[in-house]
Amino acid sequence: MWSSSAVARNTAVLLTISLLQLARGSPVVKSGVINYSFPDDFIFGVSTAAYQIEGGWNEGGKGESMWDTFLHEHPTFTVDHSNGDVAADSYHHYMEDIEMIKKLGVQSYRMSISWTRILPNGTDNNINQEGVKYYRTLFEELVKANITPVVTLYHWDMPTPFMKLGGWTNAKVIDYFEDYARVAFRLYGDLVKMWLTVNEPHEGCLSGYGQATLAPAMNSHGLGIYLCTHNNLLAHARVYRMYEKEFKPLQKGKVSLPFESAWAEPHDPNKADDVEAAENYLQMHLGMFAHPIFSEEGDYPRVVREKIDNMSRLQGYSRSRLPYFTDEEVKALRGSADFFSLNHYTALSNTPSAMESYFKVPSLHQDTGVRILVYPSWPKPFIRWQYLYPQGFRKLVNWLQNKYKILKEIPIIITENGFADFGGIEDYDRVDYYNDFLYQLLLAIHEDGCNVKGYFAWSLMDDFEWIDGYKHKFGLYSVDFNSPNRTRTPKLSAYNYANIVRTRRIDFDYIKRPEGLNTIALK
Numbered sequence: 267m268w269s270s271s272a273v274a275r276n277t278a279v280l281l282t283i284s285l286l287q288l289a290r291g292s293p294v295v296k297s298g299v300i301n302y303s304f305p306d307d308f309i310f311g312v313s314t315a316a317y318q319i320e321g322g323w324n325e326g327g328k329g330e331s332m333w334d335t336f337l338h339e340h341p342t343f344t345v346d347h348s349n350g351d352v353a354a355d356s357y358h359h360y361m362e363d364i365e366m367i368k369k370l371g372v373q374s375y376r377m378s379i380s381w382t383r384i385l386p387n388g389t390d391n392n393i394n395q396e397g398v399k400y401y402r403t404l405f406e407e408l409v410k411a412n413i414t415p416v417v418t419l420y421h422w423d424m425p426t427p428f429m430k431l432g433g434w435t436n437a438k439v440i441d442y443f444e445d446y447a448r449v450a451f452r453l454y455g456d457l458v459k460m461w462l463t464v465n466e467p468h469e470g471c472l473s474g475y476g477q478a479t480l481a482p483a484m485n486s487h488g489l490g491i492y493l494c495t496h497n498n499l500l501a502h503a504r505v506y507r508m509y510e511k512e513f514k515p516l517q518k519g520k521v522s523l524p525f526e527s528a529w530a531e532p533h534d535p536n537k538a539d540d541v542e543a544a545e546n547y548l549q550m551h552l553g554m555f556a557h558p559i560f561s562e563e564g565d566y567p568r569v570v571r572e573k574i575d576n577m578s579r580l581q582g583y584s585r586s587r588l589p590y591f592t593d594e595e596v597k598a599l600r601g602s603a604d605f606f607s608l609n610h611y612t613a614l615s616n617t618p619s620a621m622e623s624y625f626k627v628p629s630l631h632q633d634t635g636v637r638i639l640v641y642p643s644w645p646k647p648f649i650r651w652q653y654l655y656p657q658g659f660r661k662l663v664n665w666l667q668n669k670y671k672i673l674k675e676i677p678i679i680i681t682e683n684g685f686a687d688f689g690g691i692e693d694y695d696r697v698d699y700y701n702d703f704l705y706q707l708l709l710a711i712h713e714d715g716c717n718v719k720g721y722f723a724w725s726l727m728d729d730f731e732w733i734d735g736y737k738h739k740f741g742l743y744s745v746d747f748n749s750p751n752r753t754r755t756p757k758l759s760a761y762n763y764a765n766i767v768r769t770r771r772i773d774f775d776y777i778k779r780p781e782g783l784n785t786i787a788l789k
């Protein structure tokens with residue numbers, strides 16, 4: 267951990283009110299240490315994903331993933347025409363990464379395995395021993411350093427052969443995903459006790475299959491998106507039940523899958539229609555994924571089923587574009603998670619829409635039927651999709667806690683939350699972001715009684731941000747992508763986060779903004 271003098275060297279003197287603080291709304295805290303603290307059993311961590319940091323795309327016997335192939339074939343897909351061939355080169359610098367994690371003082375590290383590093387063709391007939399060894403060493407070193415690995419099996423890097431067969435629209439891929447998961451559990455289950463199956467089915471299916479903003483850019487809005495959703499959920503359930511039967515009795519680990527969600531605020535909270543629109547948005551974008559697993563009755567939420575079935579009928583389809591689960595599948599999915607893994611970044615507001623031309627036809631957005639707006643008062647500092655409304659975080663956690671009774675017994679763990687800027691070590695805005703969002707989490711825990719037991723910051727370091735390439739930075743550590751060593755340097759937000767982790771409290775005065783630097787630069 268760092269000494270406070272190290273922090274002092276990096277900080278200036280006066281705290282002023284930032285836009286973030288103005289946006290924070292009631293209850294507003296401008297300075298000082300917050301009285302509430304994070305409970306003793308609350309886990310702090312940091313997150314990354316293989317394709318975004320690892321590099322070594324063709325080294326050590328690794329096979330090609332969808333992102334390797336897709337970006338080599340479509341080099342202009344990303345805003346800066348970059349790819350993850352080298353990224354932060356964690357393939358060679360993982361020991362440095364572990365040192366960085368140790369300095370933060372966090373108890374846990376969420377990362378992902380690149381499927382094709384251990385199974386180059388995606389199938390279990392060919393296991394790449396060099397790849398196996400890479401992750402084995404990494405997990406051993408983490409455990410040696412007292413850092414609990416939380417491992418995502420699939421953070422969007424589908425083996426290329428399966429992408430060519432339709433990716434997640436092909437239900438057969440579920441079998442191969444199960445085989446891969448079994449290999450991973452067998453190889454690493456002695457060291458890894460927390461597993462995540464499929465990262466963010468909503469984002470992966472919406473952007474990758476329903477739009478063209480993530481690979482494989484299928485743009486099958488309204489159809490492929492739901493095949494992907496359905497198969498992602500089934501793939502998760504299959505792996506959960508397989509672990510439960512074959513590994514859990516001995517390995518005693520926990521399994522879940524991360525859902526990401528924006529908070530949806532009624533555009534006018536006094537209008538019943540807007541309140542309903544926001545609720546519909548949450549059901550269609552989060553409930554569709556979470557309800558089959560966490561609700562008492564299982565299956566897709568009724569409103570989701572009705573909306574997509576009705577719209578499909580109106581459009582002349584003889585079957586719903588959203589497939590149906592069999593009774594056995596409903597049963598396999600219900601209760602198939604040992605904790606709720608939530609990723610959260612932004613907020614939006616909703617109102618019903620009568621404008622047909624507003625949506626692609628057919629599409630998730632048309633099926634949802636609500637307009638996506640934002641409040642002008644919410645700052646949108648750097649990246650096109652991130653609006654700052656920290657209270658939305660508290661509201662979202664409460665929404666889940668109220669919706670799913672099981673969350674009294676199993677906890678919510680925030681597996682991603684973070685802030686994008688254009689880089690730089692003196693990242694006062696990111697410091698504010700973490701203070702403000704963690705403060706809302708404290709309120710959710712202490713004032714609302716929400717069962718939140720962990721928080722992972724996204725991200726440990728600057729990384730490859732999918733379609734945004736290296737333009738936007740999320741790291742607590744900066745990475746110099748022009749240096750051959752990919753030099754890593756802690757930002758102010760790293761010192762601030764380490765202080766929160768160490769003291770279990772938020773001190774709004776710990777990192778002080780220099781006088782005059784009092785707003786987020788709106789781009």
Ligand code: BGC
Pocket residue numbers: 315318465466469526609682724731740
């Ligand atoms: C994804 C990450 C991504 C982050 C920020 C999340 O939805 O899981 O891979 O880097 O958002 O864009």
